[in-house]
Amino acid sequence: MNIMIEIFGAFILPIILIPFLVRVTYNRWVSIGLAVIIMVAIFSKLESIWTIVTGILGLSIGSYLSMRIGKKVDKKWS
Numbered sequence: 433m434n435i436m437i438e439i440f441g442a443f444i445l446p447i448i449l450i451p452f453l454v455r456v457t458y459n460r461w462v463s464i465g466l467a468v469i470i471m472v473a474i475f476s477k478l479e480s481i482w483t484i485v486t487g488i489l490g491l492s493i494g495s496y497l498s499m500r501i502g503k504k505v506d507k508k509w510s
Contacts, residue, residue, distance in 0.1 A: 450463050450494030
């Protein structure tokens, strides 16, 4: 049960965290780096390879969403 919570957290955390940090820092690469640092701090004792795989999948989805948000903001303020 504990591993399922860890996998779920590794998937959901970057999806929520990266778009939020993009809105705060105004830089997608900084927000991705901060999200990776936060995830490493939280999941420092990785129990399975699936936590790493779902973390990478969550990071890629979060970065895609931040790219979409950036395009909408650029279009709105242009």
